[in-house]
Amino acid sequence: MLTHLDSQGRANMVDVTDKAVTSREAVAEALVRMLPATLQMIVSGGHPKGDVFAVARIAGIQAAKKTSDLIPLCHPLMLTSI
Template structure:
């Protein structure tokens, strides 16, 4: 059942008034593939705009906090923690992992997915002058804990 539709099939914000407040956590990832020399420039700290990972981390955190402004029907949430980790993988890609937590009445999957996506987009924005062919890929929810639907863990790719 699609919870964002009412009985007449119209878009509707889900009423969470009667849902229990529980600990909720979500982890999402995104990858951004690039030329090896672009990744090397990031890792070496040689980008003229500064520390690419630091800026992307802040962008991801900010994005998680603004998710309800970006995604229609998404509840504004009082996040208790947002962590964004970036790491070089191999010679040509960066893995972004975002973890969001709260105690609340609705989950934080959209916040984690938004954080991972915007962090990857920020890397693209900062590096597009040297590598316009970067590709953001495999944006996905890895894990969700809490709430009525319980624990979800993605199958390994």
């Protein structure tokens, strides 16, 4: 039985009131396809839209902070670092 389904199969939040604080770590990975010339611009810092890696880092931080808003039935967790 899934913990987020009640005995009638309806979705519900799990009560985590008494759950002990635990350490968690998440790792994300992506595959990005692009033209070799585009990759060269990004690596050399010459992309006309600016620092692509900085934008990607900011997007990753925002995604981590919004996880509980984006994943159904996910409890918000206090993040200590990203």
